[in-house]
Amino acid sequence: MISLPKFSPEYYQKSLNILETSLKTLDAYRSWRAFDPGDSLSIDERYAALPTLTKNDIRQHFPKGLVPADKDVDAGLASGEITFANTSGSSDAFRVTNIWNQQWWDASERASWTYNAHAQKVTTGDHPEAILVNALNVGIASNEVDLPIEKRRLARFLYLNEKTDPTKWTPALMDRMIAELDIFKPVVLEANPSFLAKLCRYIWTQKKKVYQPGLITLTYEFPSRLHFQQIKRVFTSPIASSYGSTETGYVFMQCESGKFHQNVDFCRVDFQFLRPEHGGPNVGKILVTTFDNPWYYMLRFDVGDFARLDPEQKCSCGRESGFIVSAMEGRWTNVTLTCDGKLVTLRRVDDAITALENIDEYRVEQPSPGVYHLFLVSPRQDKEKLSQEAKRILQGIYGAKADITITYADYLSPEDSGKYCLAKTLFPLNIANYLDIK
Ligand SMILES: [Zn+2]
Numbered sequence: 001m002i003s004l005p006k007f008s009p010e011y012y013q014k015s016l017n018i019l020e021t022s023l024k025t026l027d028a029y030r031s032w033r034a035f036d037p038g039d040s041l042s043i044d045e046r047y048a049a050l051p052t053l054t055k056n057d058i059r060q061h062f063p064k065g066l067v068p069a070d071k072d073v074d075a076g077l078a079s080g081e082i083t084f085a086n087t088s089g090s091s092d093a094f095r096v097t098n099i100w101n102q103q104w105w106d107a108s109e110r111a112s113w114t115y116n117a118h119a120q121k122v123t124t125g126d127h128p129e130a131i132l133v134n135a136l137n138v139g140i141a142s143n144e145v146d147l148p149i150e151k152r153r154l155a156r157f158l159y160l161n162e163k164t165d166p167t168k169w170t171p172a173l174m175d176r177m178i179a180e181l182d183i184f185k186p187v188v189l190e191a192n193p194s195f196l197a198k199l200c201r202y203i204w205t206q207k208k209k210v211y212q213p214g215l216i217t218l219t220y221e222f223p224s225r226l227h228f229q230q231i232k233r234v235f236t237s238p239i240a241s242s243y244g245s246t247e248t249g250y251v252f253m254q255c256e257s258g259k260f261h262q263n264v265d266f267c268r269v270d271f272q273f274l275r276p277e278h279g280g281p282n283v284g285k286i287l288v289t290t291f292d293n294p295w296y297y298m299l300r301f302d303v304g305d306f307a308r309l310d311p312e313q314k315c316s317c318g319r320e321s322g323f324i325v326s327a328m329e330g331r332w333t334n335v336t337l338t339c340d341g342k343l344v345t346l347r348r349v350d351d352a353i354t355a356l357e358n359i360d361e362y363r364v365e366q367p368s369p370g371v372y373h374l375f376l377v378s379p380r381q382d383k384e385k386l387s388q389e390a391k392r393i394l395q396g397i398y399g400a401k402a403d404i405t406i407t408y409a410d411y412l413s414p415e416d417s418g419k420y421c422l423a424k425t426l427f428p429l430n431i432a433n434y435l436d437i438k
Contacts, residue, residue: 027065108249115253122214130186136418194420198225225354262322278343339399
């Protein structure tokens with residue numbers, strides 16, 4: 001049983017306010033009223049009784065069903081206080097439009113920095129920041145033509161990449177990124193871990209020198225141990241994972257001791273835990289309720305990821321204001337199943353596979369129960385030995401009867417979402433069947 005952190009009275013007041021305003025006045029939550037047991041129960045119990053908000057719900061009720069009555073969306077758009085932000089991707093499953101309130105976003109980000117000593121030391125709010133992400137998700141995309149640096153500058157940011165598929169990066173383009181880091185001298189380098197890892201493999205094999213920013217933050221994707229190792233070979237900068245989403249702002253920040261702390265002034269977090277036989281009771285789906293965004297009410301938004309709660313809710317950094325997560329466990333679309341049907345989170349696969357020596361990239365696909373396909377990119381010459389090692393590792397996770405095929409590739413491409421996928425089943429899987437919910 002997890003010992004709950006001590007939340008402040010203000011946290012509960014904010015939780016109550018957004019719960020009541022949402023249920024009483026917003027169309028998106030109208031059907032939720034029937035689930036609310038009412039104020040005879042505690043706030044936590046009331047939240048636990050409610051459904052969850054999905055991207056489909058947002059699409060269905062956008063924008064007015066998610067905005068309180070005292071706010072006029074058209075006026076907000078006209079004044080520039082809000083804009084509509086699309087989470088892009090090349091298929092509809094990833095496309096959602098959200099209300100973007102820059103002021104709230106910036107405040108949420110600034111608050112997240114207080115949970116990491118390095119971030120606290122180097123960030124000012126107007127510090128130069130380089131961003132290395134998929135142009136499909138953030139920044140300006142240009143696949144055919146390379147954009148000059150001035151076309152990739154925006155306020156204090158420099159977008160190092162304008163391509164939507166990093167497998168198309170040429171050595172010249174990566175040299176440009178390295179040169180621009182040296183010219184721009186970012187205080188913070190924010191990156192998709194897979195993208196930065198790719199650049200780092202190039203820096204490592206070509207024995208290049210690279211500018212060391214004050215802090216590297218990894219975001220947008222699951223931070224694989226493999227990516228982390230590859231980044232650490234060429235960067236001595238401190239590295240922190242930042243966890244959030246377009247819908248929710250900054251939710252968890254990794255501190256200098258390595259655990260994740262809840263950005264408690266800007267969000268409430270609830271969990272739906274996995275059943276014990278599937279990895280519970282400490283691993284759960286993250287549900288986020290945003291605080292103090294006057295334009296956009298997210299209540300129990302299902303971000304789509306699992307987190308592992310620290311069983312003691314303690315961290316050596318001494319911070320104790322909200323939930324403490326010992327590891328991110330990956331998206332629920334990236335779970336796989338053992339031969340006897342037990343759920344395996346991406347974190348478990350990642351921890352095991354990254355024990356293999358000298359691999360650049362991997363992906364596990366499960367086409368049907370008991371059958372696994374591992375794709376590997378590795379400069380190793382002894383592929384037969386590597387295959388044996390990989391097979392043993394996968395059998396350790398999935399079971400001795402696992403039917404395993406290994407394929408070597410020159411490179412792996414990101415998914416339609418613009419992000420890399422490290423593991424998935426190729427058959428539909430209803431995650432609710434694995435959760436410990438009534
Ligand atoms: Zn800590």
